[in-house]
Amino acid sequence: MKVIDKSLAGTLESSDIQIILMPAENGGIEIELKSSVEKQFGRQIRKIITETLGKLQIENVKVIAVDNGALDCTIRARVECAAYRACGIKEKYDWEVID
Amino acid sequence: MKNSIGREIPEEIINGRALYGGEFALNEEVAKAAPKVKPVKPNESKLLNSIEEAIIKTGLKDGMTISFHHHFREGDYVLNMVVDAIAKLGIKNLTLASSSLSNVHRPLIEHIKNGVITKITTSGLRGGLAEEISNGLMEEPVIIRSHGGRARAIEAGDIKIDVAFLGASSSDEYGNASGSRGTANCGSLGYAKIDAEYADKVVIITDCLVDFPNMPASILQNNVDYVVKVDKIGNPSGIASGATRYTKNPKELLIAEYASKAIVESGYFKDGFSFQTGTGGASLAVSRFLRDEMIKKGIKASFALGGITKPMVEMYEEGLIKNIFDVQDFDLDAVASIGKNPRHYEIDSSFYTNPHNKGCIANKLDVVVLSALEVDTDFNVNVMTGSDGVLRGASGGHCDTAACAKLTIIVTPLVRGRIPCIVDSVNTVITPGESIDIVVTELGIAINPRRADLIERFKDVDIPAYTIEELRKKAESIVGIPDKIEYDDKVVAIVEYRDGSIIDVVRKVK
Numbered sequence: 001m002k003v004i005d006k007s008l009a010g011t012l013e014s015s016d017i018q019i020i021l022m023p024a025e026n027g028g029i030e031i032e033l034k035s036s037v038e039k040q041f042g043r044q045i046r047k048i049i050t051e052t053l054g055k056l057q058i059e060n061v062k063v064i065a066v067d068n069g070a071l072d073c074t075i076r077a078r079v080e081c082a083a084y085r086a087c088g089i090k091e092k093y094d095w096e097v098i099d
Numbered sequence: 100m101k102n103s104i105g106r107e108i109p110e111e112i113i114n115g116r117a118l119y120g121g122e123f124a125l126n127e128e129v130a131k132a133a134p135k136v137k138p139v140k141p142n143e144s145k146l147l148n149s150i151e152e153a154i155i156k157t158g159l160k161d162g163m164t165i166s167f168h169h170h171f172r173e174g175d176y177v178l179n180m181v182v183d184a185i186a187k188l189g190i191k192n193l194t195l196a197s198s199s200l201s202n203v204h205r206p207l208i209e210h211i212k213n214g215v216i217t218k219i220t221t222s223g224l225r226g227g228l229a230e231e232i233s234n235g236l237m238e239e240p241v242i243i244r245s246h247g248g249r250a251r252a253i254e255a256g257d258i259k260i261d262v263a264f265l266g267a268s269s270s271d272e273y274g275n276a277s278g279s280r281g282t283a284n285c286g287s288l289g290y291a292k293i294d295a296e297y298a299d300k301v302v303i304i305t306d307c308l309v310d311f312p313n314m315p316a317s318i319l320q321n322n323v324d325y326v327v328k329v330d331k332i333g334n335p336s337g338i339a340s341g342a343t344r345y346t347k348n349p350k351e352l353l354i355a356e357y358a359s360k361a362i363v364e365s366g367y368f369k370d371g372f373s374f375q376t377g378t379g380g381a382s383l384a385v386s387r388f389l390r391d392e393m394i395k396k397g398i399k400a401s402f403a404l405g406g407i408t409k410p411m412v413e414m415y416e417e418g419l420i421k422n423i424f425d426v427q428d429f430d431l432d433a434v435a436s437i438g439k440n441p442r443h444y445e446i447d448s449s450f451y452t453n454p455h456n457k458g459c460i461a462n463k464l465d466v467v468v469l470s471a472l473e474v475d476t477d478f479n480v481n482v483m484t485g486s487d488g489v490l491r492g493a494s495g496g497h498c499d500t501a502a503c504a505k506l507t508i509i510v511t512p513l514v515r516g517r518i519p520c521i522v523d524s525v526n527t528v529i530t531p532g533e534s535i536d537i538v539v540t541e542l543g544i545a546i547n548p549r550r551a552d553l554i555e556r557f558k559d560v561d562i563p564a565y566t567i568e569e570l571r572k573k574a575e576s577i578v579g580i581p582d583k584i585e586y587d588d589k590v591v592a593i594v595e596y597r598d599g600s601i602i603d604v605v606r607k608v609k
Contacts, residue, residue: 015516037517039487039608040581069516072579 003061007085010070010078017045017070019078021086024060029053035067048072052079055097061086104479104531106603112240112590117600122502122533125598129455132256135299137324145326146272150184150304153264153327157300159185161192163261166298168291169199169223170266170278170427174337177266177304179206180329186215194218196258198249198290198448199493202226203337211236220244220258223493224483224592232591233489235607241592243483243605245529246290246426247452247459247499248597253297254449254456257599263298265291265318266332270305274323275316278428279438281307283335286428286437287407288317292447295322306332317445339431345387345410346380350541354381354510357562358539359388362466364560365537365553367506370398372465375405375500378429379470381510386410393419404451404464405496407433407443415440424460426451426496452499454597461496461503469497471511471538473525476567478532478547480509481525483594486518488584488608490592494529499597501534513540519574519581521567526584527594528603538567545570585609 003023010018024030031046045067052075053061063079070078084093101107102118117125139145147153159165165185167178178197183206185193191214199222200207208231210216220242224232232241244252252258267288268281278285283306295301295318303318303326346352358381362368374389376382387410393399402422403411409432414420416436423443428434436443452461472492473481480501483492501507511520521540536553538545543563546553557564565573586606596602 037486037581039584041517041579043582044579069518071517071577 001056001058001083001087001089003058003086004088005086007082009082009085012066012068014068015070015074017065017067017075017078019082020064021082022062024062027060029059029061029063031063031065033065033067037067037069044072045075048075049079052076053083056080056083058083102601104477104528104602106528108601108604109590112593112604113601119531119596119600119602122531125600129255131254132259132297134297144272145274145323147325147327150181150327150329151188153302153325154185154188156325157262157302159190159262161190164194164196164259166196166260166263166294167198168265168288168294169197169201170285170288170290171283171333171338173201173203174283174334175203175266176331176333177264178204181264181304182207182210182215186210186213191215192217194220196220196260198246199223200225200228204228208236222246222249222495224490225492229490233605233608235589235591237591240590240604243494243592243594245494245499245597246448246496247454247461248595248599250293250447250449250451250453251455251597251599253293254453255599260294260298262300262302263294264302264304265294267303267305267318268332269307269309269313270303270326271309271311271313272326273311274303274318274320274326275313276303276305276318276323277313277316279434280309280313281305283331283333283338284434285338286434287425287445289426289446289451290448292317293449300324302327304329304332306330339428339434346384348380350512351381352384353541354512354539355384355388357544358385358468358508358510359392360562361508361537361539361544362389362506363392364557365466365506366556367465368392368398371401372398373400373402373404373463374466375403375464375504376468377470378406378408379510382468382470383408383410385468385510386414390414390419404460405500407436409433412436415443424451452496452503454499454502459503461500464500464504466506466508467500467504468508468510469501471509471520473520473522474509474511474538475522475525476571478535478538478567479525479528480530480535481527482529484527484605486526486581488526488586490605494594498530498534501530502597507534507536509535509538511538511540513542513570513574514578517578519578521571521574523571527605529594531602538570540570542570542573
């Protein structure tokens with residue numbers, strides 16, 4: 001999928017993560033993460049974001065993520081939602097892509 | 100070198116001091132220290148015009164030790180006011196022996212940088228000051244002492260207070276001082292009483308000078324050198340909250356329900372029992388569930404102990420609690436009660452839970468309910484550092500009451516947000532696992548294997564029971580495995596156990 005627009009999913013509530021996606025200027029996946037659990041889970045959060053984008057076959061995107069202790073399942077769901085929005089897909093979602 | 104619970108303590112920190120070796124390992128005869136006294140003759144006035152004048156009159160010099168109490172909590176103006184005045188007088192290299200420090204004491208950062216304060220001992224560290232200290236602000240590590248441990252250290256002369264600056268809600272001109280009858284009231288002055296008895300010089304700072312004699316007084320005139328009246332000692336709303344509210348958080352309520360059930364089934368819940376509950380949401384809610392059980396079964400408590408809140412006062416007024424022993428008050432109901440209820444007693448921190456006196460009241464405690472930031476699979480409890488390794492808590496009476504009570508219950512959620520609360524190894528040990536009997540989470544309880552009697556007793560009790568390892572795994576299955584916090588070698592705080600031995604250290608975070 002190709003990111004064509006800026007999109008947002010998620011909130012700044014605790015246990016949630018806010019994901020903003022936008023077309024990347026330089027190509028590749030660039031993640032800018034702010035997290036209340038950066039020291040303990042920063043690595044894991046980046047990994048989940050990258051993995052989820054990979055499964056959706058998004059290769060060029062800038063990600064701004066503000067995390068307040070979201071679990072992995074929440075991170076996946078927010079990234080997926082933001083991705084479909086950023087790619088302008090509004091129906092026929094591929095629910096199988098993330099297991 | 101490792102202490103008896105396997106915590107690595109660097110040689111340069113030990114420096115001749117005892118390593119933790121068990122709850123009651125240090126139990127030798129002790130000699131009490133005594134203060135120097137400059138007699139006050141009839142017709143001498145103690146009333147001074149300013150804090151500066153008091154500092155000069157007490158003879159405070161470079162290298163001395165000053166103390167404060169923390170009864171004004173986040174509303175305290177006294178400590179910052181006094182240390183500012185000391186700094187202006189050019190006095191340096193002081194040891195600050197406050198009973199606790201909180202967010203409001205952030206201005207200390209500058210005084211540490213300027214060399215006014217070079218050593219600190221305290222129970223708690225929070226907010227900006229705590230973060231700076233965790234990042235290596237001080238050359239000398241802070242010594243974290245429990246409330247009982249501080250009383251012990253003062254009586255033993257480990258902390259020798261040269262000048263105590265004690266804020267009081269009201270005082271007369273001769274130094275009879277109280278936490279009541281003023282405009283900013285804190286109720287009990289339990290942590291200040293010990294300073295007044297053992298400091299060489301005692302200065303009472305009040306914003307409410309009343310007619311002599313200000314009785315009943317928490318601090319008596321025969322221990323006071325000087326009295327200073329200032330405009331404001333603190334912000335009342337930061338000193339005591341309005342009414343302490345019960346939690347509505349369903350997770351905390353479930354934890355409280357399990358905890359209450361565990362107490363009822365423990366064998367200690369009978370007429371004349373005694374208890375203490377902490378001030379966390381779940382911990383507080385336990386008292387509400389207990390109250391219902393006490394009414395149902397016709398049981399009355401002989402005493403309640405600790406930091407006092409509205410629920411305890413209500414139970415006293417209903418006749419469910421016969422006596423309240425009060426070292427500090429957390430809300431206005433508790434503050435009002437100490438002034439009017441005859442068996443609501445003010446106690447000092449030594450009577451409360453000093454391990455090296457001839458028997459503190461905590462020794463008579465049946466049940467204590469305490470909170471935790473983290474508990475590990477050895478049942479060790481951390482209430483001092485966050486999961487990021489940064490100082491943000493208080494030792495308080497945690498290890499004291501846990502060691503003394505017949506039944507020590509820890510209430511904690513399994514996870515907080517993404518942070519697991521049951522872990523392999525806590526960041527910092529404040530209370531050793533051998534003091535803990537039951538850990539209660541929203542999933543159910545884990546009983547310490549050291550308490551085979553309780554495990555047997557709870558076999559047929561209808562509360563979900565797990566091993567602590569099972570609870571740890573459940574937490575991990577929800578949040579994942581956190582990366583280990585990286586620390587420098589530099590020690591920023593030494594955690595003293597109540598008996599004065601070293602139970603752990605806090606290192607600088609990378």
